[in-house]
Amino acid sequence: MGSPEKGPTATNTPCQKLSLAIILCLGIPCNLSAGELAVFSNPGLVVFRSEGQIQGYYSALEAGRSCEFFFNTHSQVSWPATRGQVNSAEIGTFALGLGERKHSQRNSDFYISGVIKNNADEWSIQTDVEPPGCGGGVGVFSKNTGLPPFRFFEKSTFRGKGIRVVNGKTYLYNKIKGRLSKRKEYLTENDIVSIISDGGGYSNIRYVNPDYFVVPAGKVTIGWVRTRDLVDPFPPMSRP
Incomplete structure (x- = not known):
């Protein structure tokens, strides 16, 4: 197993740093914005x-049923943190099939408009029609069912750098005192992960098993993977 790549040293000139940044961005996710997961x-x-x-x-x-979709707001959202006040924003939802990992590769027939709402730690998502595979026990999201939307209660938040899709088999690593050691576990194509942090060509990720029949349900796996094995499934965020 190779060690993580070293970043530019403090002696690099601005031009050298820019050239290196361009090289590193070829083929891997770059410019990850710090935010909150x-x-x-x-x-x-x-x-x-x-x-x-x-x-x-x-x-x-x-x-045997699979309810899976991505969503994003179309513009800047400013939600005051006021308990008892319902905040809402328009979203677009989309799905990715096997071999589809980028937003540009998605099947536009599966694009569905919707609204995401938040009231303190309670969230809900309502869509114009039910996303493919959804409905019933796996999740109700259509506003036309006559049923109340699924309610989601925020459990915790932490600093993060985004959500990514795995582009192929990639092994997990432990990182102890700056050194990486390969694990037997691995992720497979189209697995979805959250990025907690990144550096040196590797990303510290959080993966949730979506299978309700896995014990325990919603099993969480955390580890390091090669950043080049991750793809951003979303359109670029608009800037203010």
């Missing part, structure tokens, strides 16, 4: 907030 009592939902925008995903598997 929110996880919920229902582990299928993960939300990332950064620079006034919201990205997230929901994923649940049960008895």
Whole structure:
């Protein structure tokens, strides 16, 4: 196992740093914005907030049914942290099939508009129609069912750098005193992860198993993977 790549030293000139940054950005996610990741009592939902925008995903598997989609706001969102006040924002949802990992590769037929709402630690998502595979026990999101939307209760928040999709088999690593050691566990194509931190060509990720029948349900795995094995599934965030 190779050690993580070393970054530029303090003696590099501005031009050298710029050239190195361009090289490092080829083929791997770059310019990860620091933000806040929110996880919920229902582990299928993960939300990332950064620079006034919201990205997230929901994923649940049960008895052969799969309800999985990504969502993002279209513009800047300014929500006051006032308990009892309902905040809402328009979102677009989309799904990625096998081999589809970038937003540009998505099937536009699966694009669905919706609204995300927040009241203190309670969240909900409502869509114009039910996302593919959703409905029933795996998650109700359509506003036209006559049923109340699934409610998600925020369990905790922590600093993070975004949500990514795995582009192929990638092994997990432990990092102890700055050294990486390879584990037997690995992630596979189209697994969805949250990035906690990154550096040296590796990302510290959090993966939630979406299968309800895995014991314990919503099992969380944390480890380091090669950053080049991760793809950003979202469109670029708009800037203020």
